[in-house]
Amino acid sequence: MGSDCLFCRIVAGEIPATVVRETPATLAFRDIDPKAPVHVLVIPKEHYADVATLAQGDPALAGEVLATAAAVAEDEGLLGDGFRLMFNTGAYGGQEVFHAHAHVLGGAPLGPMLARSIA
Numbered sequence: 001m002g003s004d005c006l007f008c009r010i011v012a013g014e015i016p017a018t019v020v021r022e023t024p025a026t027l028a029f030r031d032i033d034p035k036a037p038v039h040v041l042v043i044p045k046e047h048y049a050d051v052a053t054l055a056q057g058d059p060a061l062a063g064e065v066l067a068t069a070a071a072v073a074e075d076e077g078l079l080g081d082g083f084r085l086m087f088n089t090g091a092y093g094g095q096e097v098f099h100a101h102a103h104v105l106g107g108a109p110l111g112p113m114l115a116r117s118i119a
Contacts (some may be wrong), residue, residue: 007099011045021075026068028054028104037107038076038083042069047099051087054100069102078106 009015010029017029020040021107022069045059048054055062066085071093073083 005043005047005099007067011043014082021068021072023068025062025064027076028068028072031087031103035103036059036084036105036110038078038105040072040076040104042072042102042104049100050109051100052089052090056089065102065110069104072085072104073106076104076106078104082106084110 003009003014005095009033010017011027019027019029021028021042025045028040028042028044028112033062042065044054044058044065046058046061048057048061051062054065059112069085073079076083083104086103086105087093087101088103
């Protein structure tokens, strides 16, 4: 991807991040605006715009993202009480950075999936 992708720039080392886990294909780092006591982003190092594109284009890499997310949850001590793993896709899904990424959230009760009811 071009130099305008924030997460590609993090992978390239151009922008600093607090890395919690790295594999040859994935990178996990703390969110700079956490929504829970633990909020880690897990990304494929290769650029895919969203999780749907990733899953269709490279199912094995999508599986590696999930495996890294599970390892992060374990490393962060979230397996006992549980955690949320979330992918936002597209404008309606709330995606803000268009590079596929999973949010690993936990460390406290997270409440309902959606903040409001859809009428």
